[in-house]
Amino acid sequence: MKQTAEEKELILRKYLRDLGSVVVAFSSGVDSTYLLKVAHEELGDKAIAATARSCSFPVRELKEAEQFCSENGIRHIICESEELEIEGFKHNPKNRCYLCKRELFEKLLGVAEKEQIQAVVEGSNMDDNGDYRPGLIAIDELGIKSPLRHAEMTKNDIRERSKALGLKTWDKQSFACLSSRFVYGEEITEEKLHMVDQAEQLLLDMGFHQVRVRIHGTIARIEVLPDEFSNLIKKENCQKIVKEFKAYGFTYVTMDLQGYRMGSMNETLGE
Structure with a gap:
């Protein structure tokens, strides 16, 4: 039993x-x-x-x-x-x-x-x-x-x-160390860790419950829960997120259409 x-x-x-x-x-x-x-x-x-x-x-x-x-x-x-x-x-x-x-x-x-x-x-x-x-x-x-x-x-x-x-x-939302936001092989720096930290804190402050900001060079890939997609893509939220993310040092800001999932960076391991 x-x-x-x-x-x-x-x-x-x-x-x-x-x-x-x-x-x-x-x-x-x-x-x-x-x-x-x-x-x-x-x-x-x-x-x-x-x-x-x-x-x-x-x-x-x-x-x-x-x-x-x-x-x-x-x-x-x-x-x-x-x-x-x-x-x-x-x-x-x-x-x-x-x-x-x-x-x-x-x-x-x-x-x-x-x-x-x-x-x-x-x-x-x-x-x-x-x-x-x-x-x-x-x-x-x-x-x-x-x-x-x-x-x-x-x-x-x-x-x-x-x-x-x-x-x-x-x-409470699940959390893993900020280094897990980097694609394998990309150099981890204190500056980029700070970028990710600021970006995720912004999303949490905006009311998103479970978030990840994955970093690919200077591209930010946002993961949120699928039921929060509609809130993420509201015009005023998009404008705020893009403005702030660029101020943190990101060049492009993207949304992952698969949404939040644990260990998404591990999906490349079999490639």
């Missing part, structure tokens, strides 16, 4: 209790917020949060992470992790995510050792198993724990239980 989200959460809670103490890789996203909340409920002060600060991580997300930990009385450690300094990363190879996760989690293992914490945990879920995710290889190599996958929780399960726990993130 298929397990309910509530039943899976019980498995998650036992798994975390058995670990004893954890450093939670915390991005303030749907998954890691839920994981941190449950870990803190089960382990108290033996669950601490760690967030990496870098130019590929929007300031709004860092502020949300800080606010959540402050409101919930969770100890929060911020690590400096500049991906552009990792050898080969800025050239955006197909294993970019592996390079980033390897560097990040090595730092978090250092935090765990210093704080005498038993395990480092991260928030990937069952839905992450189907896409191209080289970062999961680094996670496995380093012995990082994935409690949500252990409990076989899907994104929908996590949203359901987040809502039940009163978490504001239960319906």
Whole structure:
């Protein structure tokens, strides 16, 4: 019989209790917020949060992470992790995510050792198993724990239980680091990361719920949910978006007719 989200959460809670103490890789996203909340409920002060600060991580997300930990009385450690300094990363190879996760989690293992914490945990879920995710290889190599996958929780399960726990993130848009907006092989620069960050923030401020601004040279390819297409193409919105995007440094502004979808840059991998 298929397990309910509530039943899976019980498995998650036992798994975390058995670990004893954890450093939670915390991005303030749907998954890691839920994981941190449950870990803190089960382990108290033996669950601490760690967030990496870098130019590929929007300031709004860092502020949300800080606010959540402050409101919930969770100890929060911020690590400096500049991906552009990792050898080969800025050239955006197909294993970019592996390079980033390897560097990040090595730092978090250092935090765990210093704080005498038993395990480092991260928030990937069952839905992450189907896409191209080289970062999961680094996670496995380093012995990082994935409690949500252990409990076989899907994104929908996590949203359901987040809502039940009163978490504001239960319906938050999915997020991935800004480097994922670049087509493989295109150089990642701090300037272009800032362009993407500003562009996505504009769309969020305009009320779009789930957005991606993919960058191809100086071309912006906007992805929004199909039911938000009509709002995107309203004349006044088009004019505002084009004006602002060009001010950020984009030459052309386009709309993806397939709409938002996870990992759309991976569609080129088989070519």
